[in-house]
Amino acid sequence: MTQEHEIICTLCPLACHIKLVSEGEKIITISDYGCKKGKEYAIQEFKFPQRVLTTTIRTSDITHPLLSVRTNKPISKKLLKECMILLANEEISPPVKIGEVVISNVLNTGSDVIATQELI
Amino acid sequence: MVLQKADLVVIGAGPAGVAAAIKAKEMGVNNVIIMERAEQLGGLLHQCIHNGFGLQYFKEDLTGPEYAYNFIEKAKGLGIKFLLETMALDISPKREITAVSNKEGIINLHPKAIILAMGCRERTRGAINIPGTRPAGIFTAGVAQRFVNVEGFIPGKKVVILGSGDVGMIMARRLTLEGVKVEAMVEILPYVGGLIRNEVQCIHDFNIPLFLEHTVVDVHGTERVKAVTIAKIDKDRNPIYKTKRKIECDTLLLSVGLIPENELSLKAGIKLDPVTGGPIVDETMQTNVSGIFAAGNVVHVHDLVDYVSFEGELAGSNAANYILSQALFPKMKINLKAGEGIRYIVPSTISGQKKATLYMRVLKPDRDVVVKVGDDFLRKHLPIVKPSEMLKIIIPLSKLKMLKDETKELTISCTKGRK
Numbered sequence: 143m144t145q146e147h148e149i150i151c152t153l154c155p156l157a158c159h160i161k162l163v164s165e166g167e168k169i170i171t172i173s174d175y176g177c178k179k180g181k182e183y184a185i186q187e188f189k190f191p192q193r194v195l196t197t198t199i200r201t202s203d204i205t206h207p208l209l210s211v212r213t214n215k216p217i218s219k220k221l222l223k224e225c226m227i228l229l230a231n232e233e234i235s236p237p238v239k240i241g242e243v244v245i246s247n248v249l250n251t252g253s254d255v256i257a258t259q260e261l262i
Numbered sequence: 263m264v265l266q267k268a269d270l271v272v273i274g275a276g277p278a279g280v281a282a283a284i285k286a287k288e289m290g291v292n293n294v295i296i297m298e299r300a301e302q303l304g305g306l307l308h309q310c311i312h313n314g315f316g317l318q319y320f321k322e323d324l325t326g327p328e329y330a331y332n333f334i335e336k337a338k339g340l341g342i343k344f345l346l347e348t349m350a351l352d353i354s355p356k357r358e359i360t361a362v363s364n365k366e367g368i369i370n371l372h373p374k375a376i377i378l379a380m381g382c383r384e385r386t387r388g389a390i391n392i393p394g395t396r397p398a399g400i401f402t403a404g405v406a407q408r409f410v411n412v413e414g415f416i417p418g419k420k421v422v423i424l425g426s427g428d429v430g431m432i433m434a435r436r437l438t439l440e441g442v443k444v445e446a447m448v449e450i451l452p453y454v455g456g457l458i459r460n461e462v463q464c465i466h467d468f469n470i471p472l473f474l475e476h477t478v479v480d481v482h483g484t485e486r487v488k489a490v491t492i493a494k495i496d497k498d499r500n501p502i503y504k505t506k507r508k509i510e511c512d513t514l515l516l517s518v519g520l521i522p523e524n525e526l527s528l529k530a531g532i533k534l535d536p537v538t539g540g541p542i543v544d545e546t547m548q549t550n551v552s553g554i555f556a557a558g559n560v561v562h563v564h565d566l567v568d569y570v571s572f573e574g575e576l577a578g579s580n581a582a583n584y585i586l587s588q589a590l591f592p593k594m595k596i597n598l599k600a601g602e603g604i605r606y607i608v609p610s611t612i613s614g615q616k617k618a619t620l621y622m623r624v625l626k627p628d629r630d631v632v633v634k635v636g637d638d639f640l641r642k643h644l645p646i647v648k649p650s651e652m653l654k655i656i657i658p659l660s661k662l663k664m665l666k667d668e669t670k671e672l673t674i675s676c677t678k679g680r681k
């Protein structure tokens with residue numbers, strides 16, 4: 143059974159609606175992409191969609207109750223929720239430098255959670 | 263009452279103000295002060311913890327706080343003075359500023375030049391006349407963003423978002439990740455208001471129900487929002503009542519546009535553009551009041567912060583020129599007029615003696631259009647345009663030199679076509 147997917151390319155403002163036909167995990171055809179980069183994007187989005195997670199972690203500082211953080215590399219889209227739950231149980235104390243690793247290799251993704259603010 | 267000495271005062275420490283101050287200082291202005299009513303620097307970027315900032319400016323994908331940090335550190339290193347928790351209350355046409363500070367009380371300043379960088383604020387329920395009861399639980403998306411990202415609480419558990427601007431979409435994702443149920447995003451236009459990347463990564467990724475050409479026609483609940491009723495709209499934007507549906511929720515977020523914050527500008531005698539809501543500026547970002555410049559969202563609402571920084575730098579360098587050598591200022595000779603398909607253009611006048619960078623917005627989304635400057639002076643084919651994405655057109659000096667001396671006006675239009 144083949145399945146048709148529509149993937150909107152976000153790499154440039156043209157926002158091509160790329161058509162991808164698959165059979166199980168296998169890609170049969172890709173069409174309607176405006177350029178090669180978009181084709182690669184569609185393959186990536188089909189096989190292993192990834193996103194940078196940006197969120198906050200609780201701090202022990204009552205005047206700044208939250209510290210903003212992000213993953214330093216994109217992680218699997220499927221793991222976003224799990225990562226949120228993991229971070230919900232963390233608490234951090236000052237001082238924290240901007241860019242400092244807060245959790246390394248989060249959920250074995252090879253990506254670190256880093257601070258995007260400083261906490262003095 | 264304290265009289266502070268300054269050559270240049272920048273009002274607002276958002277990305278526009280900080281970039282402007284850095285530039286002016288680098289160009290040799292001695293005494294630069296930035297005045298900010300909040301307790302921290304960075305303006306709105308502070309609460310925009312998502313990524314997508316800096317792709318143009320730093321060629322890097324940064325979050326709002328990281329983007330702001332780069333500029334703030336630089337400003338501190340240059341010895342720019344910050345007055346935090348200080349709000350400008352009044353500016354006279356002679357550039358006298360009255361401000362009030364938590365620490366020092368009333369402060370008076372009389373700098374050689376001023377840069378306005380007050381940003382914008384969100385339109386509220388009152389601005390768009392939503393019918394229904396007045397319960398608690400109705401917030402603007404930006405206020406909700408502050409609650410969730412800075413203060414640490416969620417605005418509610420079941421949310422409907424009216425409007426599909428970028429802030430609204432970003433909040434739809436943020437709230438979903440925090441365990442809130444986003445029941446619907448409702449947009450009156452037939453297309454999403456914000457960037458495509460946000461539509462994919464915030465709405466599609468999380469399967470948020472999107473109702474285009476719909477609006478909120480009723481709000482229910484007395485103490486707290488209990489539900490909202492939405493309906494499809496017809497060609498004239500009137501609700502079609504038989505399409506009504508009630509959605510249970512405890513919170514309604516509004517993401518229905520931003521308005522430049524210009525009460526101060528009016529007091530200084532600055533003329534505003536009725537379309538943008540911001541000061542009318544020339545190519546140097548100077549307003550009609552000599553020595554008062556403006557940049558960023560206070561002039562027109564930007565979708566990308568990178569352009570805000572560029573605009574800040576432009577205002578900063580020209581304010582520095584104004585302070586250091588007033589004589590260098592060229593006369594503005596050519597008016598720019600928004601023609602067919604164009605909503606507005608910034609700046610409104612150019613000298614014709616320098617390369618001109620024009621920022622503009624189109625009226626409606628379209629594919630394959632031609633942007634024309636003058637009758638047939640310059641034309642550019644664009645494969646796609648959208649009102650939510652600002653257009654940037656550069657007129658090179660070599661082109662401007664070809665203009666006839668008596669040219670007083672250039673009309674810019676955007677019409678269908680390929681060449």
Ligand SMILES: Cc1cc2nc3c(=O)[nH]c(=O)nc-3n(C[C@H](O)[C@H](O)[C@H](O)COP(=O)(O)OP(=O)(O)OC[C@H]3O[C@@H](n4cnc5c(N)ncnc54)[C@H](O)[C@@H]3O)c2cc1C
Binds near residue numbers: 297383407
């Ligand atoms: C809620 C919200 C979310 C946004 N999210 C994004 C986003 O995700 N990505 C993006 O690229 N853009 C975003 N924008 C657009 C964003 O506003 C601009 O990119 C950028 O922040 C504009 O910079 P600015 O310096 O012009 O204004 P601002 O960042 O708004 O800074 C203006 C500053 O002036 C201060 N001020 C105002 N009046 C006075 C006064 N009288 N005295 C002293 N200080 C004063 C304010 O406190 C504020 O700090 C968002 C806008 C809003 C409203």
Ligand code: SF4
Binds near residue numbers: 154155
């Ligand atoms: S496929 Fe190429 S042209 Fe089309 S949106 Fe993606 S990057 Fe742009």
